[in-house]
Amino acid sequence: MTEPTEKQPLLAGIELHKTYGSTPALDGATLRIWAGEIVAVMGASGSGKSTLLHCLAGIVRPDAGEVRYRDRELSAMSDAERSALRRGEFGFVFQFGQLVPELTCLENVALPLRLDRVRRREAERRAAEWLTRLEVDDVAGQRPGEISGGQGQRVAVARALVTAPRVVFADEPTGALDSLNGEQVMRLLTEAARQAGAAVVLVTHEPRVAAYADREIVVRDGRTRETVLAPR
């Protein structure tokens, strides 16, 4: 486990409030993430954990409260600045992989690099390396529709890590997988993140998935409660 030894957290959401229509999703949630740690955000369906992740990632602006990343207030950033931040500093894994169906797996992994203006050949070379690390190099030339769900998630993990992000946001990354594939994806995700020194914010409702984390935050009715797990 990586101890939160630095004075300042890498990423912090403080007193976050967010309402969709008349439904409150976050009601004063607070969360701090230190570099290199893996944090599980747990909670029942509808508790607001995905909204918390979206706020922390700068995808959604909170109605109140602040999100700080390396001493920069995300709410004060323009859309373009937040997009650039997500491109360069963050990585994402979603429940269904959400790979672009028309691109091959290799192109999907290379996509964040290409969006960051890395030349195609170089982007695909680095993407191929990550596919190999995640043990899916055999599907590089195939499209997402032609591979299994577990393979798809591993490609999605490769895509999330290919830009060497400081934070990886994973929203129910094993939610659509059987337990064997889920275990494999979590092992590869956490190992790769630790090797790369990336923090992971892991939204899940499965305790066995949360077990891969260093810390556990429980979200209930839009508020957070922290549990420090025993060291593994």
Added chain:
Amino acid sequence: MSGRIDRQQTGTGWIADLALGARLVFTGGRNGLVRTLMAAIGVGLGVALLLGGTSISTMLGARDDRTAARDDQFIGAPEPPPGDRTLLVANVDTEYHERGIRGRMLQPEGTRAPVPPGLTALPRPGELFVSPALGRLLATGEGALLGHRLAQPVAGTIGAEGLSGPGEYAFYLGTDQLEPGVTGVRIDHFGSDSTREGLDPVLLLLVLIIFVVLLLPIAVFIAAAARFGGENRDRRLAALRLVGADGVMTRRIAAGEALLGAVLGLAFGALFFLIGRQLVEGITLWDISVYARDIRPSPALAALIALVVPGTAIVVAQLALRRVVIEPLGVVRRSTGRRRRLWWRLALPIGGLVLLLPLLGGIDQTGRTFNEAQVITGVVLLLVGVAALLPWLVEAVVRRLHGGSVSWQLAIRRLQLDSETSARLVSGVAVAVAGGIALQMLFSGIQHNYVLSSGQDVDRAQVAVIGNRIVDGVDVGPLNERLRAVPGVRHVFGTLDTDLAAVGTPREADGYRPSNALRIGDCAVLRELATLDTCTDGDVFALAGNGEENANLPPLPTAGQRVELGDRTVTGWTVPAGIRTATARPDPIGREVTGILATPGAVEPGRLAGLSAFIYLAVDRSQPETLELIRNAVTTLGPGMQVQTLDATYRVNRFTQIRRGLFIGVLATLLLLGASLLVGTLEQLRERRRMLAVLVAFGTRRSTLSWSVLWQTAVPILLGLVLAIVIGTALGTTLLAMVGEPLHLDWPGLAGMSGIAAAVVLLVTAFSLPALWRLLRPNGLRTE
């Protein structure tokens, strides 16, 4: 999904499946309903246009019947003797701001004189009856200048039965100033059997092809619109498979959904048609307006539309399902399956050419008939070939495309995965452009037959004022002064013409008196009519014979000969001894004049009456109201004065109207297809909402996705245009060969059509961007 799927494979089962399909549209939530409505609106727009197209013949027929019923120009017919039932009519048509105004002055010669359609009684002298549109114009500031010309009090309105359309400008003015045979023509009835001007075979060919070119893309569009919402429907069908529907039942349920969309589309189409029919009364294009009640679809064609549209929707839905395997656990697209076959797609245009080839050189303006069905089938096959070949072409080309920017890669990969949707949406545009190119080639190839040199010299004058035998010499000086005072008039010159006949020349049985013309003008003016070496006031010139034109005229009088000037009121004159011969040259309106030219020193025009005035004006065309002020200035000399703008060429009216109609039609069709493309693009974007949100989540720029949308539309359009140019040019070449004209590539027409299509792509992209940006909001990631 509720409801059991156990039904016998009987007729009842069929109906139940179709009904279930239809019900799914309503029970499938808001999105499903919105998509069905979009499809129905798309189909409805197409249906409305088709209904409009099938109404054109009844519309033109009704219009022609009304104009025939008010006809008062019986050229070649003997003039009736004056009586209780006769009426003098003067044609006093004029123009205002480039809109034609039909004008007639009426003067009854008896109590039972005929009344024109649209009036209940003849106007009394000084009374003005106007069409509703003209009445509105005169009542507004916009018609102020026209008010100077039509200053009489408006006593009533001309009824619809006396007008060609609701927007027509027309008036009847009562008078007692007309002179039979001079300013008025005597008639004893209104109306001729028919004024319908038959189309020559070449124009008929044009009209037939225009119909095909305009209506075929709409049919393609209807086929495309019927597939809106297809992906969502496939997922619904997969859910039905899960609860026990077999493959055949699934197809029938899909047919039910498509049928509902098509039937709703028919209803929308009828509604749009009825609304459009009402709105059309307020529109006047090139002096043509239409009464709503004249727009009646042919019942047989309307019934055909009602049958074919739902049938097409079902067939299209079934064909689309061929490329999809609907399994209980989801939908699999055979996107990378077998390639499209080329042979049958090529067979269509080749078949079309085979049908047209026997007609090469067989259609000309001599009135020979041709097999219209053969032409229509040939053209339809060629153009349908565009729609059939395009999916193959798009697939074949995008398969070979690689590399490029992220936006390009996203678009190309999308097309590689599913080019059919884009190709289907674009095929209508390609068909319209191919037809448009072919027609433009045909138009430019044959226009020399219809656009003729007028012989008018617009360098010397741009406007002519002509008064035929109605001008008194004393009036001309003040008129010229008034014309010179009009802002924008730079130069005024002209002649006064009268008859010149040997003393004692008898009149013929019909009252005609053989005579030559005497044209009076100063030396500067006479130099416009003849080549003169020297000229001083008092000179007289005999114009050297100009062949055929002089053949039926009496010989010119010689020096010292006594002659009579004028027709009804004659004045004696002796041809001066110093008369010289000169060679005529065409005047600014292209007339090569004959007779004798005289300066005012030789013949004083002030003592002559019933002269014909030919006044030429050089004007500054940048001044907008000059022409109207000129028309007002000449009104003081009576309604018979005509103001004519000069033009180096003139076009046969029908040709011009057809060509303009084509432009409007192609433009309207392409806009409709653009709307279809837009709906299709929005549909695709909505289907990819979650994917777009994910792309945004990991930092994809808006511009990257916007460019991707543009490429995704532009690449199939570009390929469609290439195909359209090839097949359009082939069709154009064939059509030109059919009418015996040499190959003539119409580059401006080609560029124009392609440009319009390119503009459609840009418009579609521009209109889809707001929706794209809305979809790029991170809310798309929410699942709860």
